[in-house]
Amino acid sequence: MESGAGKHWTEEEVKALLSVWSEKNIRKQLHGTLRNKGIFIYIAKRLQELGVCRDWKQCRAKYKNLKYEYRTVKYAHNSGDVTKTMKFFHDLDAILRYEPVTQLAAEENGMCSVTEAHERPPEWTEAKAEKKSIGKYFSYPCII
Structure with missing residues (x-):
């Protein structure tokens, strides 16, 4: 081919x-x-x-x-x-289906925080979820 x-x-x-x-x-x-x-x-x-x-x-x-x-x-x-x-x-x-999706959330101080929302498979434990979400938060100026 x-x-x-x-x-x-x-x-x-x-x-x-x-x-x-x-x-x-x-x-x-x-x-x-x-x-x-x-x-x-x-x-x-x-x-x-x-x-x-x-x-x-x-x-x-x-x-x-x-x-x-x-x-x-x-x-x-x-x-x-x-x-x-x-x-x-x-x-x-x-x-x-279980891939994290980045979301923007506006905050009161004029900053937007970027977080990753996870649809977790049923076999995940909270400990795994907590370990996976460490370091997933960032702040950027929010343009509205």
Whole structure:
């Protein structure tokens, strides 16, 4: 299979990417990591084992595009617009459901605090949640 920079991903290729992405160790490494080239090199190797010939840059671009489209549809659903949809939404929802979401909260002193709201899986204990949330609060000037 030829893999050019502009070649569209087939449904089978996306399914393979989602199956690798859904692995717990991959999700854990991708969460909160900005320098993730090594992770995507590994994902590209795993995809090659599954017969998908894509390089790490293509994998990262597809990951970002799928994540962006998922969040757009999820936001629309949360706003009451259930007509917006995408292919693989339910697969992505299963993968991304427990990822923290950054929220801005306005405070009285004119500062906005950025916090991460977590939808915790049922198996989490409060100790794990507390450990995970340490250092997650920042203050920025609030522009209103």
